[in-house]
Amino acid sequence: MFLKARCLVLALMLMGATFVTADEPASGKPVAPRLTTEELAQWIDERFAAAWQVAKIDPPAVSDDATFLKRTYLDLTGSIPSVSQARDFLEYTGEHRRGTLVDRLLNDPRRPEKYVERTAAHWATLWRRMMVPGNSREAQMAVGLEPWLKEQFTANVRYDELARKLVTAKNDGQQMMPMNPTLDVRAGGPSLFFQVIGGKPETAASSVSRVFLGVRIGCAECHDHPFADWRQKDFWGMAAFFSGIKNGAVDDSPVARIRPANSTIEYTAAFLGGEQAKIVKGKTSRETLADWMVSPNNLQFSATAVNRVWLYLIGRGLTESVDDLDKASPAERRILDDLAKLFVESGYDLRWLIAGICNSQLYQRECVALEVTDAEPPLGLRPIKTLSPEQVFNLLEQALSLPVARADGSARFNGLRTQLISRMNEAASNNPDEFRAGIPQALLMMNGRLTTEATDLDQSRTLRGVLDAPFLDTEAKLTTLYLATFSRHPRSEEMQFLLEHIRKQTTGEKQNQAFAEIFWGLLNSPEFVLEK
Amino acid sequence: MSSTDFTRRDFVKLSLASAFGVSYSGWLPRLAQAAEAGSKRKAFILLWMAGGPTQTDTFDLKVGHPNGGPSKAIETAVSGIQISEHLPGVAKQMKDLAIIRSLTTAEGDHEAATRLMLTGHRPGQGGVNYPSLGSVFAKELGDETNDLPHYVSISPFRFADVGGPGFLGPNHAPLVVSGDSNDPEARANLSIENLKPPLGVTKESMEKRFEISKFLQDDFASRTKGPSTKAHKSNFDRAKRMIATNAKGAFKLDEEPAALRDKYGRSRFGQGCLLARRLVERGVSFVEVTLDGWDTHSDNFNAVKRLSDTLDPAWSTLMTDLRERELLDSTLIVWMGEFGRTPKINGTSGRDHFPAAWSTVLGGGGIKGGQVIGDTGKDGVKVTNRPVKIADLYATMCAGIGVSPDHENISPEGRPIPLVDRGGKVIEEIAAVPEKNKKT
Known part of the structure; x- marks a missing residue:
């Protein structure tokens, strides 16, 4: 059913063509009013509904409230709701409950939840991972970018401004602040980005091109790109903008020129794509680059941003290779560009974009099995997502009711969080639809200290809370464990199976142990570490 | 990515x-x-000498030349081949070992050199995240039905974040065995965390x-x-x-006779080599055992004696043990580090980084032993005969273990990456060139 990629491409081409024509203003500069988030959601749904119809794709059903609840919490805040938050949402039947939840998670700054900050912190982690991927020591140091990124997301700084701040980073000369005593990581501003990627014009050129423009020009450092149209002069033209960055010192050179080692050719700064850059008096070369890069006409910039947000929310980019838009099919590119234009018109408003996507039916549909055989996977369908290492910790913290304050021995400060995340990092993917964990990661979840304490009747806060509650009967206890881990009620067949497991036990002590065994099973279940 | x-x-x-x-x-x-059933499959044991082992005090001595320092040579089981006096056990195994004395590389920095030696490719170029040889060979040799992972790395210590699967992805990552302590009896040592x-x-x-x-x-x-x-x-x-x-019992080293454990040496490296044998017996394809401490910028000669005292019993016992179990023929053993060390002795009785002319040793499965390849002259400062490049070494390892050097993996950018970098030639004196495109 989902293999009709060809029809879909055709459909989207038709759709795209219609859309552009319809929207083109008769004359003068296009001045489109900004869509509301509801209108954006509607735009997305109409665009895909028509495409699916032409491609004869029967879209999956809209998922139930519990799935939506867990999904939205995970995608926005990086964690799951508490038992009471889950209960509140699942019991409420108001008509606009889904939109209200999205709005609250994105915009509500009130204590104690401070959703705005939690969401900003999660997106700071996503953005940091994207900017400096991998598991090298440098990638670990990049964690120090998160406080700065979180500030930007909390204030909902325009994305073009955020990118400009990063690209034009200056050595602030300030001592970086230690972030966390258990981590050898120091927080830093935008200049830290250039330092951790290698502090050289070459690494700056390839990282900035990849991160902000969705172009991989790394190959062109040494030879012309074998498959795409990038030449050595494109690479070194970009590198010339960064010629002032040396040995990790993030400065600007008075001349935007660079000569590769062992080469006689000197390259002058040129925008990606060939145009030579005129460095305006009074501006640095990187300011000149930023002016070009974030310009509303540069759809490559806005399309890259939109595609990344889509990836984090849906699980797969509008075009799959988020770091290399050269690989997009014409149909994918068209829808990406159209959404990018709306994003530009919104004033590069990330929160608007996120809210619009989350409010769409497309976002709320059930996920489908996108198989390996789908050479061109159908657009707009949602794969199962794998949680990031940080999300796995957040979930454990929430489900196990771990203390968060340092004085209480929080796992955030005693090294357990660091251990868990670094083990998970050994096998983490940048693509949410890839599950990569290996045996060491599975063993950690099965037999590691956090799980061990969580399933020990004397130590587990969650189990003690559930078992010691005199007002809960066995079914209610099981329901609470489900809400704590899966954010949903158990289905009747699950309830039956687990009740039987408990009733089989001959003593009260063994019954309590049975709850611990069930809790272990829940924590080690695919439903805990995968997002539907 | x-x-x-x-x-x-x-x-x-x-x-x-x-x-x-x-x-x-x-x-x-x-x-x-x-899990009981064992099998005799091709296996690869890498003895990784982190820090860069000195060739002039191990396998390419310069007795009588000032560069030789105080190191003395002894005869081996093969007449005419001499090695360090501190490696008497290894000397007895010479018939199954081939020394390459003319390896020449171009990376003198720990990190870059480690990447080069462990991946076979110059680092950094074109942004390809090359897989380590452990991942590459384990992928070729591994048995999907085995309960144990194909690639096990025992107490790794490296100057770089290498040794991982690179673009091959985590399914080809090593199972890392912790070895936090040099005391092999210490708790959680040479074991798998959370097993x-x-x-x-x-x-x-x-x-x-x-x-x-x-x-x-x-x-x-x-x-x-x-x-x-x-x-x-x-x-x-x-x-x-x-x-x-319980990982097929591979980690229960106390099942082994105490005398044998003593023979390997009660060091982390010695017991690591014993563990390597137990893993190979249980069908693991690639085992890496690390001995670090070879970065001997000062006090080289005492350090080398100390390191040799650990290396010699472990390596030689591994050879005899595998031979007795009829596993030596199917197990390739490679001894190497990231580079050699300067023939000239520095002011603190040390030797510095030296990639121009250095040694590595291959033995066991598929290797015609009892030979020396190449020469570095009287003073050891340059290769004077039969230079061997990294690609040649990789081609020879492939030949020894019967994997086609032409075999390619596809990088995420869609580039075909050959196992052996362009131009690599098998050292035919020590290994037979495999049939083209033959894959085990």
Whole structure:
């Protein structure tokens, strides 16, 4: 059913063509009013509904409230709701409950939840991972970018401004602040980005091109790109903008020129794509680059941003290779560009974009099995997502009711969080639809200290809370464990199976142990570490 | 890095590998039984000398020249071949070892050189994240049905974040065995973290836990299909089998006679070599054992004696032990570090980094031993005969173990990356060139 990629491409081409024509203003500069988030959601749904119809794709059903609840919490805040938050949402039947939840998670700054900050912190982690991927020591140091990124997301700084701040980073000369005593990581501003990627014009050129423009020009450092149209002069033209960055010192050179080692050719700064850059008096070369890069006409910039947000929310980019838009099919590119234009018109408003996507039916549909055989996977369908290492910790913290304050021995400060995340990092993917964990990661979840304490009747806060509650009967206890881990009620067949497991036990002590065994099973279940 | 069809295809392979489902009742004994059968497959043991081992005080002595320093040579089992007096056990194994004295590389920095030696490719170029040789060879040699991972790395220590699977992805990552302490009797040493269920959790309770998780897993899988669900299950089941079989008992070193353990040497490296043998016996394809401390910028000669005292019994016992078990023919053993050390002795009786002319040793399976390849003259400052490049070394390792050097892996950018960098030629004196495109 989902293999009709060809029809879909055709459909989207038709759709795209219609859309552009319809929207083109008769004359003068296009001045489109900004869509509301509801209108954006509607735009997305109409665009895909028509495409699916032409491609004869029967879209999956809209998922139930519990799935939506867990999904939205995970995608926005990086964690799951508490038992009471889950209960509140699942019991409420108001008509606009889904939109209200999205709005609250994105915009509500009130204590104690401070959703705005939690969401900003999660997106700071996503953005940091994207900017400096991998598991090298440098990638670990990049964690120090998160406080700065979180500030930007909390204030909902325009994305073009955020990118400009990063690209034009200056050595602030300030001592970086230690972030966390258990981590050898120091927080830093935008200049830290250039330092951790290698502090050289070459690494700056390839990282900035990849991160902000969705172009991989790394190959062109040494030879012309074998498959795409990038030449050595494109690479070194970009590198010339960064010629002032040396040995990790993030400065600007008075001349935007660079000569590769062992080469006689000197390259002058040129925008990606060939145009030579005129460095305006009074501006640095990187300011000149930023002016070009974030310009509303540069759809490559806005399309890259939109595609990344889509990836984090849906699980797969509008075009799959988020770091290399050269690989997009014409149909994918068209829808990406159209959404990018709306994003530009919104004033590069990330929160608007996120809210619009989350409010769409497309976002709320059930996920489908996108198989390996789908050479061109159908657009707009949602794969199962794998949680990031940080999300796995957040979930454990929430489900196990771990203390968060340092004085209480929080796992955030005693090294357990660091251990868990670094083990998970050994096998983490940048693509949410890839599950990569290996045996060491599975063993950690099965037999590691956090799980061990969580399933020990004397130590587990969650189990003690559930078992010691005199007002809960066995079914209610099981329901609470489900809400704590899966954010949903158990289905009747699950309830039956687990009740039987408990009733089989001959003593009260063994019954309590049975709850611990069930809790272990829940924590080690695919439903805990995968997002539907 | 972008995801590719390549890694996706791997998931399919993985999930097929775990297709033999295990019924949850009584899985412990049945699995343990199933794990008994051993097999004689091709294997690769890398003895990684982190820091850069000195050639002039191990396998390419310059006795009588000032560069030779105080190091003395002894005869080996092969007449005419001499090595360091501190390696008497290895000297006895010379008939099964081939020394390459003319390796010449161009990386003198620990990190870059480690990347070069462990991947066979110059680092950094074109942004390709090259897989380590462990991942590459384990992928070629590994048995999908084995309960143990194909690539095991014992107490790794490196100057760089290398040794991982690179673009091949985590399915080809090593299972890292911790070796925090040099005392092999220390707790949690030479073992796998979290392999044992927590104290106080009975076998019965563990079985119940797996019973429940099996129910939840199947329920989830029936509702939520997809590659990630399969990958989760496949990995979960492998971890479960590791627990059930206690990793096929590979880590129970105390099963070995005390005298044999003594012969290997009661060091982390010595016991690591013993563990390597036990892993190879149980079908693991690639085992890396690390001995660090070779960065001898000062006090080189005392340090080398100390290191040799650890290296010699471990390596020579590994050879005899494998031979007695008829595994030496099928197991390639490679001794190497990231570079050699300056022939000229510095002001602090040390030797510095030196990639221009240095030594590595190959032995065991597929290697015609009792030979020396190349020469570095009287003073050791340059290769005077038969220079060997990194690609030649890799081609020879491929030949020894019977993997085609032409075999290619596809990088996420869609570039075909050959196992052996362009231009690599098998050193035909020590290994037979495999038939073209032959894959084990």
